[in-house]
Amino acid sequence: MLERISITNFKAFARQDIGLAPFTLLTGLNSSGKSTVLQSLALLRQSHEAGLLDEADDSGGLLLNGDLVKLGTGQDVRHEAYTEDDPDITLAVVKGNIPYAWRARYGREDDLLSLLAGPGGPASWATRDLPSLFGxxxxxxxxxxxxxxxxxxxxxxxxxxxxxxxxxxxxxxxxxxxxxxxxxxxxxxxxxxxxxxxxxxxxxxxxxxxxxxxxxxxxxxxxxxxxxxxxxxxxxxxxxxxxxxxxxxxxxxxxxxxxxxxxxxxxGSLILLENPEAHLHPQGQTWLAYLAVAAVSAGAQVVMETHSDHVLNGLRIAVKDGRIPAASTAVHFFRRNGQTAEVVSPAMGPDGMLGDWPKGFFDEWENSLEQLLD
Structure with a gap:
């Protein structure tokens, strides 16, 4: 199971570590960085399938445009608030407390970002050690x-x-x-x-x-x-x-x-889902959370991006009912902070309650009700 992903100078993030659990829920406002997490993993997979993650020279790199993601060129994906001391793009995942990192040279018009040798890249051994991502x-x-x-x-x-x-x-x-x-x-x-x-x-x-x-x-x-x-x-x-x-x-x-x-x-399966709740009735959205919990119980790892409070509550109910341990879940709330994005991670208790409820985190129903009752 992947335990963490680290992103440097890529799209919404200057530098961000995000913990991953058997069931990870990514929430937040639009254009706040949720899709960047899924695209980072898909980009590594796409580059691996093209045979480009093993070599730190012009023949290897991060393939920005392929069957999984189409991200444009270097100028489209490098975070705008990068520093001159660290201008390159790095994607890393952690499994078993072992980091696997790929650092790629920025090229403004390049759609294949060449991998750099030395610390942070390339992690060619990871293709056999990360079967959920590359298998x-x-x-x-x-x-x-x-x-x-x-x-x-x-x-x-x-x-x-x-x-x-x-x-x-x-x-x-x-x-x-x-x-x-x-x-x-x-x-x-x-x-x-x-x-x-x-x-x-x-x-x-x-x-x-x-x-x-x-x-x-x-x-x-x-x-x-x-x-x-x-x-x-x-x-x-x-x-x-x-x-x-x-x-x-x-x-x-x-x-x-x-x-x-x-x-x-x-x-050992890794399932990345973007907005599974779209076009479904609220009851169906809750059941999608139950389905994802069932997949996790079958041994898969699920990373889901959602805008649905019904999906979130379905996960919380599943925790309360004992279908999944609270320790097997992670909830991350993404929000913009100037040029970059930041992540708040409310802790889930065994009763399905969350330890933090930041502003903007599925609070629109309460905000609307307050206006109706005012």
Whole structure:
């Protein structure tokens, strides 16, 4: 499990250390640095997949534009308040109290920032010592995810060989088609009444927490390189016809990659989620927190960016109910302070209560109520 990420001169941060737990929740106002944390991890993964993290010369570096993130050039990503004494960009993670750091030379127009030798880079050994970040169980789902459509791509490389859903979740339907009969062994993710649960059955169970009665199907479109997603409602004699995603609510398809990523989690998986609550009813948002807790109980590590107090409260309830220890959670509140961002980290107690409630931290409901009652 990753225990910490350190960011220097990258996007919102001049220098920032952020603790990571099995379930880490990133909250705060827009453009306050939450996405920078997820993008930092995705950037390391992207550069590793391109074979660029092992060499401290012109052949290696941080690849700013790829399948996971598209960040522009050096001038787009270097923090504006850098100092002349420390002009370069450094990303580091800690596992088992061992830091792994990559320091890259700033180039204004470069989209491949060359790694520097010496302290802070490159950590070439980390590719084998950080399997959650660089191995098979990695999932990164951006806020810009798939929408209802008549078909989705069929990629054997992504969905079968790499078990990757795609940064937009574009391979989710094909992944579900290929793996629907795989057995879900983690008790926390299986149907409560079932002694054995397939991936498709578990997906239906958690999707029904978001929309009661729904079930999904993923099928080949013969003679093409695409697959089809459909939804049904009810079962047995009460079962509905099958519906295209374009004829049901937008939120179901948007949330499907989140559900599949968590349901398919394995011990050692790393799941990065941006705004999973979007387009969902408040009850569904709370259940997404429960689902992420279930994935953590199955051995995964989840880092989630959210604007939802329902997600936060779902995590707090899960702690109070004993589904996850308070020590296995971290909550970070991001806010701007001049040119840089700062992070406040309220501690979670075993009763789900938070030790600090800084201004701007999910307090808008109380602010609005105060105005209504004034």
């Amino acid at each position: 098979q169980g990695f999932q990164y789902l951006k806020a810009d995810r798939i929408v209802p459509d008549v078909s989705y791509p069929r990629s054997h490389d992504a969905a079968v060989r790499r078990s990757f859903l795609g940064a937009r979740g574009e391979h989710t339907v094909n992944f579900l088609r290929a793996h629907q009969d795989d057995r879900v062994t983690a008790m926390s993710l299986r149907l409560p009444e079932g002694s054995s649960t397939s991936l498709l059955e578990a997906t239906d169970y958690w999707m029904q927490r978001l929309c009661p009665g729904v079930n999904v199907a993923a099928d080949d479109i013969r003679g093409t390189d695409t697959v089809r997603l459909s939804y049904g409602f009810g079962s047995g004699v009460s079962a509905s016809n099958r519906y295209r995603p374009t004829n049901v609510g937008f939120g179901l398809t948007y949330a499907l990659p989140i559900v599949v990523a968590c349901v398919s989690a394995q011990p």
